Amino acid sequence: MDSVKKSEMTLTVTASFPPVRACIFDMDGLLINTEDMYTLCANNILEKYGRPPIPWSIKAKLMGVPGSSTGEVFHSWAQLPISREQYDQEQKEQQMLHFPHCKPLPGVEELLLTLTSANNVNGDKVHIALASSSIKENFQLKVSKLENQKLFNAFLEHRRVLGDDPRLQKGRGKPAPDIFLMALKTINDSLSEGESPITPEECLVFEDSVPGVEAARRAKMRVVWVPHAGLATEYRGLEQKVLAGRIGLVPIGDEHQLGEVDDGWGTHLPSLENFPYRNFGIYV
Structure with missing residues (x-):
């Protein structure tokens, strides 16, 4: 070899x-x-609620894992003041806006x-x-x-x-x-x-x-x-x-x-x- x-x-x-x-x-x-778009969508929501941008140490654990963007790893880190259901809805709205680009x-x-x-x-x-x-x-x-x-x-x-x-x-x-x-x-x-x-x-x-x-x-x-x-x-x-x-x-x-x-x-x-x-x- x-x-x-x-x-x-x-x-x-x-x-x-x-x-x-x-x-x-x-x-x-x-x-x-699309990975950059996923990051953009997440960061827009995080910024809205006064949270820092998602770091690669967290994103690396999410990429390629079905459902991970609304899962335990992300939310344990993000500590957002909203329910997971609301985050999921806001994420979908962001994706509708940015995915076409x-x-x-x-x-x-x-x-x-x-x-x-x-x-x-x-x-x-x-x-x-x-x-x-x-x-x-x-x-x-x-x-x-x-x-x-x-x-x-x-x-x-x-x-x-x-x-x-x-x-x-x-x-x-x-x-x-x-x-x-x-x-x-x-x-x-x-x-x-x-x-x-x-x-x-x-x-x-x-x-x-x-x-x-x-x-x-x-x-x-x-x-x-x-x-x-x-x-x-x-x-x-x-x-x-x-x-x-x-x-x-x-x-x-x-x-x-x-x-x-x-x-x-x-x-x-x-x-x-x-x-x-x-x-x-x-x-x-």
Whole structure:
């Protein structure tokens, strides 16, 4: 196994992996800047009630955790003089106001455009799917801008799996692997005649959150972790543990599903700009 240093990241390349045939994308904080919007919405409410802005030490515990923005960790820290129900209502009002202004993150447009016509080194078409914990109502708000509608046209309608998809078991959000396995199923169910089913080992997941990386590892898929700069700072020195899925932010058991530190299944990148396709057997 060869390790190649690139700025602060380590890209681990190993010949034991098959070329990638499917790329599965998270959305929030990976494709569009919704994490900054979530922070803005929370901070506007905190400021209204004389509370300080949410620090990354707290936000890092919320990212990628379903329902965490109105959960115990946040409210124990925030100590707001309002009920959780009122906070939830005010948060929804803020989101209605700000979500339509989400923007694509650096490198996203080029990456999706490239992958829609890419093959791997074996000549197999590379397929893409979306696996986002966002519920449909929020998803539609976030992609309502024409620029974002065009961006998400890269994902076929039947290859989008959202957090409230009825095919997903309730209570099995990330870090459980279900959403990524369902996304793979949507691809396999719509392959062209002559294409063999894609295995989890032939999938590459793109994630920004720590629970999302863990979900990918539990699904037995390779993963690219592209954290927000603030989140990356919180996990400095723990990158390989994150890539192994072994942070345990939301314990769900079944630790046999997790990876091992430095096993080569994960890659840490600062952004999606200048994506290293060849490291994953993708030909462009």
